[in-house]
Amino acid sequence: MPSASEAIASRLPEPPVALAKPALFLDLDGVLAPLAPTPDAVGPDARRTEVLTRLTDRLQGRVAIVSGRTLNEIDRISDGAARAASGVHGLQRRRGDGSFANRTPDPAVRRAVAAFDAFAANRPGVLVEDKELSAGLHYRQAPDVSVDALALAASLAEETGLALQPGSMVLELKTPGTDKGVALAAFMAEAPFQGAVPVMVGDDLTDEHGFEAAERLGGFGVLVGTERPTAARYRLEDVEAVLDWLDQIEGDQP
Numbered sequence: 001m002p003s004a005s006e007a008i009a010s011r012l013p014e015p016p017v018a019l020a021k022p023a024l025f026l027d028l029d030g031v032l033a034p035l036a037p038t039p040d041a042v043g044p045d046a047r048r049t050e051v052l053t054r055l056t057d058r059l060q061g062r063v064a065i066v067s068g069r070t071l072n073e074i075d076r077i078s079d080g081a082a083r084a085a086s087g088v089h090g091l092q093r094r095r096g097d098g099s100f101a102n103r104t105p106d107p108a109v110r111r112a113v114a115a116f117d118a119f120a121a122n123r124p125g126v127l128v129e130d131k132e133l134s135a136g137l138h139y140r141q142a143p144d145v146s147v148d149a150l151a152l153a154a155s156l157a158e159e160t161g162l163a164l165q166p167g168s169m170v171l172e173l174k175t176p177g178t179d180k181g182v183a184l185a186a187f188m189a190e191a192p193f194q195g196a197v198p199v200m201v202g203d204d205l206t207d208e209h210g211f212e213a214a215e216r217l218g219g220f221g222v223l224v225g226t227e228r229p230t231a232a233r234y235r236l237e238d239v240e241a242v243l244d245w246l247d248q249i250e251g252d253q254p
Contacts, residue, residue: 011227012227012235014235014241014245015220015234017245017248019249020197021062021195021196022196022197023063023064023188023193023196023219024063024201025201025210025214026064026065027065027067027206027207027210028077029168029203030203030224030239031224032065032242032243033045033077035168037140037141038127038138038140039073039127043076044076044078047243048079048243052082053081055249059249061096062193062196063082063083063084064082064086064096064187064193065078065084065086066086066090067086068088068089068165068172069088069131070092071092072087074087086187088131088133088134089206090178091134093183095190096193104175105175106160106176109162109173109175112134112135112156112160112162112173113128115156116136116152119137119148120137123145124141125139125140125142126139126142126145127141134172134173135174136170139170140168140169140170143169146169153173162175162176163177165179166206167205167206179206179210180206180207180209180213181210184214184217185213185217188217197218198213199219200220200232202232203224207221207223208230211232220234222236223236224237225237
């Protein structure tokens with residue numbers, strides 16, 4: 001008899017490989033790359049680069065990485081295989097033609113970085129990430145600080161008006177006004193994505209906006225990892241399963 005968790009995990013099927021003019025929007029950490037103890041521990045991977053390059057050619061450029069990382073980090077980890085990309089939850093965006101649509105940083109981000117630095121100073125394993133447009137507080141190596149970290153981030157969000165974006169063992173305070181769903185919709189209004197069927201592949205709560213946007217625009221979401229309440233319609237087990245699926249996508253179908 002299957003366990004409760006196995007029964008839940010069986011509810012979402014794997015996504016099909018035959019898709020009608022798909023446009024793929026792919027999160028990075030936990031989707032194209034395994035989660036790592038620190039952000040810097042993730043680097044390029046030959047198979048990932050090959051799969052993304054082939055897929056982009058097969059779909060005539062309709063592939064974008066949509067991540068919380070900066071565009072520089074996306075390019076480093078993907079080895080430049082992503083022509084179109086969105087970084088910092090939509091605050092940075094590089095269109096398919098190479099032009100940029102970036103937001104201006106909220107001045108309060110500097111205050112958040114300083115407060116996060118002070119919090120991390122006497123807590124080993126807590127890391128602060130300054131993305132200029134946002135401040136990230138990583139505690140994967142110090143999970144016991146989660147309650148205090150959330151209290152600090154929530155208080156700063158209320159005081160500054162910055163948007164609080166929880167992630168996988170990370171809390172981010174970012175310039176408000178966009179998210180992964182907003183970025184996906186912006187791509188879908190432009191070449192080469194316009195008129196295609198959006199498919200968002202993600203693993204954590206930051207990707208739910210993307211799942212919802214894809215569904216609203218006639219496509220669907222694919223959750224990666226353990227099943228949980230989600231707007232996604234399909235599920236893949238892990239990074240290897242994602243790369244296997246991407247490599248099998250047949251592209252434009254009648």
